[in-house]
Amino acid sequence: MKILIKKGKIVNFDGIREADILIHNSKIVQISKDIKEKVDEEIDAQGKFILPGLIDIHTHLRTPGREDEEDLLSASKSAAKGGFTTIMCMPNTEPAIDNYGLAEWIVKEAEKIGIVDIYPIGAITKERKGEELTEFGALKKAGCLALSDDGNSIKDTYLLRRALEYAKMFDILIISHCEDKSLSSEGAMRESFLSSKYGIKGIPYISESIVVFRDIELACYLNARIHLAHISTKRSVEIIKQAKEKGVKVSCETAPHYFILSTEDIEKNNFSSLFKVNPPLQEKEDVEAIKEALASDIIDCIATDHAPHSKAEKELSFEEAPFGFIGLELAFSLTYTYLVKKNILNLKDLVKKMSYTPAKILGLKDKGYIKEENIADLAIVDLGSRWRVTEENLLSKSKNTPFLGYELEAEVIYTIHKGKIVYKKSG
């Protein structure tokens, strides 16, 4: 199969240039002006931008266990529509992804579906109980690029120390969800003036930063790598900045809602459960700090933290409903609309945060950068188009997003994965 993409503007983290791209089988074989070649499919990308396929370092695919909320097929379609060609899924499934068999099954199933690459994030401890380590080597062999106990932030500092040390042997990334559960327990929104005013149980911002600090201290002490999930507060950013200046091997991500929404949006929307997420939406000064940290590269990646929930679950009241938003189909347009259009990042930075750096952190050598010989994972986007977020136009099985009704700018029109068109905008 040969595909020729004509006249698109190719965006890498370090530059933009107009050229044609020739794809043969799964690889990019040629990038240059005016390629003439007999191909199976030619795409006219004049006026459009071509990004390296986006890489999501943090999703929840509910498989196995809650396939009614998302399964590997619906997740793959949803990802492709959002311009993602590689996604990593957290092990908070039922049962947890804590062994070779299950991890390998997910990779193989995703390959069979063939829309995007799905790499599971294996659990650090068996059943994510925070007691005994899993077999890191076996999980890596099965296809895990990283390990995490996800929402079960590891309480036992000694155990996390051992995990960080042991992970060095396989050079596998440890991802930490930073939350002191004893501080945040039963909380539903950021502890704040608003939570106090409405009597809603609060999650103090320090429940994130206390663990950020602990994890950084461990990584520094052990000279180990650590990646911090969904950073949301100003204070966490300050601690991470200091650590990076000192040379600690720490990387981190945030998610679009943390640079767009704040506690006030919860009040404005009548405490709709669609606005409940963990970490919670923070204060306006945190939103500003997250934007600054993205611009100054303190925050390395933008992930979705895609968290599908059924309609019935999100009909529960704000205090009872489960945490989380879907994000695969929204992350690119949200980032473009709220960061690029507002001159906080440029398009190259977007590519850096959503493809180049995640690939680097995960050790995906032939992804995240558009060049000859690399895997042909691409997203072609139309920056001039606008679209409205509605339940009907989301491919995810779940529709829980606070951005329903938003009009967003920029849209993915083609997604190409391993040299195959896996998504094409209709009409």
Added chain:
Amino acid sequence: MRWDKKHLLGIKELSCEEIETIFEAANSFRELSQREVKKAPALRGKTVINLFFESSTRTRTSFELAAKRLSADVLNFSASSSSLTKGESIVDTIKNLESYHPDILVIRISQSASLYDLSKYTNASIVNAGDGCNEHPTQALLDMFTVREIKKTLRNLKVLIVGDILHSRVARSNIFGFQKFSSHIKVCGPPTLIPYEFEKLGVEIFYDLDKAIKDCDVIIFLRIQKERQKVSFFPTLREYVENFSLTVERAKRLKEDCLVLHPGPVNWDIEITSQLKDKLHPLILKQVENGLAIRMAVLYLVGTVK
């Protein structure tokens, strides 16, 4: 008379004028309850459902009687939230009851601030009978109504609220209510039971009851939930009583005309010493009587709004 609100979800959303309107109506309904025939046809043909997802006898009874004295048809629906989470959801329960075309749903629920969003699932008016730790508007209205009756005004009073402010919907509703009339609010309790950044609400915070009670025109003692002790809000009930109970000693230092209110039922010898029972109980019972009038007024106003 000005009233155009379909729901009564909280005091936050009310203006002084609307509060006065409720008081005016309550005045006339209180008189009705003193007549031989205690019934008016104001809500005849209307259906009121008391939907209590959290156990309550006093508030539910008060609402039930209020609706009956206004000639409404009343249905009581009680269900604990825990059994609901296993089976039917609250949204489904409301949609089910919607099939009966009720006019007013009086709802008590344990989840704070959950009624704002729930109102989109029903055509009926919703009256908040307590939503978690957020608001209990009719309680605050009856407290204010009682104070206004005796003090003849709600303006520029010094109002102190004592106890578990953190978990109290009564405290929040009273704060929003009295503040609308430019009254000064003080809250007093152990720091563990004062909400985060509460000073931003414009209230003065005290941990020392002896200092807090000085110059107060009104003191509202909140009922303490004994189980809070188990989750480290305070070590023992004994120490709580020592610091936050109204004793004979403390009562002597109150202004002569200071009103002592309590949303009831009083844990005697915990919030207030029973030695003061004879002196203080009559006003607390007066609150109950006023509560009925306030609830009649609220049901009438939301039930007849065009």
